[in-house]
Amino acid sequence: MKLAIVTDSTAFLxxxxQKHPDLFIMPIPAILDGQIYNEGxxxxxxxYYGLLKNSKEFPTTSQPALGEALELYESIAAKGYDTIISIHLSSGISGFVNNLHTIENAIDGVKIIPYDSKITSMPMGHMVEVAVDGIDQEKSLAEILVHLDVIRDxxxxxxxIDDLNNLVRGGRLTNGAAVVAGLLKIKPVLTFEEGKIVLFEKIRSSKKAFNRAEEVIGQHKDEIKHPVKLxxxxxxxxxxxxxxxKKLQERYPDVPVEIGYFGPVIGTHLGEKAIGLAISAQ
Incomplete structure (x- = not known):
């Protein structure tokens, strides 16, 4: 087996x-004032955030064309790869990973495995990292996929979120939750549920919202039966x-806490100043 890993540019790697020879990245476009920007x-x-702040029109994002994905897979096959794990942002945010199933058998002699991370950014980047390391460690395809499932689960x-407008207008959050948030002047905490962004709790202040998120992260830490990272x-x-x-590291000193950023595509939906706290199995 000669295995390649494909991901998209929403992964924080x-x-x-980033330059691993078996890793290939599909750029996802963000559209701002009629201009298309391919992330990364x-x-x-x-x-991008500077442009976003001064944009005249509501920003949007788009999926890579299936034809572009197929071209990438064909170029990978031409390099001698016979297996591709294609790890992408949550199907609850974008339909792209589900669409990939329509071309998973398009290349003779190449096994293409579309993998729904059910998340994005740093946790998704960690899945990509584990898959790439699995190649270097000569793990079997089954071993790599089991490890990915452990992380995802x-x-x-x-x-x-500083402002819910982008999430609502982009269709990534229900209008009802946003309307309630606006009326009550609350600071909502959102989460991923089956890969979709949903309202978790309504909190009265930003400080309490962060405290609550930190607390819930700790509850998950106690429940997960594997080493974790934040x-x-x-x-x-x-x-x-x-x-x-700093607060998380002081609160959970035995767990590594990594820091990263949302790129243009996810930033378009969350808006500037958004903060995400996450935990995953290592």
């Missing part, structure tokens, strides 16, 4: 694997992210 190619997160994320992910809000990283 550790630097050490045409624009990086810092620059033991990943929990909580989002504290993540703080920000949308152009590094100062708050560093503060949260």
């Amino acid at each position: 550790p630097e050490r694997i 190619i045409d624009i990086e997160a810092d620059e 033991n990943t929990h994320a909580y989002l504290i 993540y703080v992910i920000h949308a152009n809000n590094l100062e708050m992210a560093l503060e949260e990283q």
Whole structure:
């Protein structure tokens, strides 16, 4: 077996694997004021948030075309690979990973495995890292997929959003939750449920929202039967992210706490200043 790993640009990847020869990345486009930006190619997160703040039109995102995905798979097959695990952002956010099933048998002699991470950003990047490391460690396909399932089944994320408008207008959160949040002047904590972004709890202040998310992360830590790691992910809000990283590290000193950022595509939906706290099995 010669195995390749494919992912998309919403994954926050550790630097050490970004140029791994068996890893291939599909860019996902963000559209701002009629201009298409391919994440990680045409624009990086810092620059994008500046444009987002001053955009005249509501920003949108798009899926890569299936034809582009097929071209990538064919180019990978031409390099001698016979197996591809394609790890992508949650089907609850984008239909892309489900669409990949329509081409999973399109290349003779190549086994294509579309894998729904049911999450995005850092936890998804961790799945990619584990898959790439599995290749280097000469693990079997079954062993790698089992490890991915363990991570996916033991990943929990909580989002504290500065402004719900982007999520609502983009169709990633129910209007009802946003309306209630606006009326009561609350700070909602959102989470992923079966890969979809849903309201977790309504909290009265930003400080209490962060405290609640930190507390729930700890509850998951006690429940997960594997070593875990924690993540703080920000949308152009590094100062708050560093503060949260410090609080989590003090609260859970035996667990590594990594920090990263939401790229343009996820940032488009969450809006600037959003913070995500997450936990996953290692």
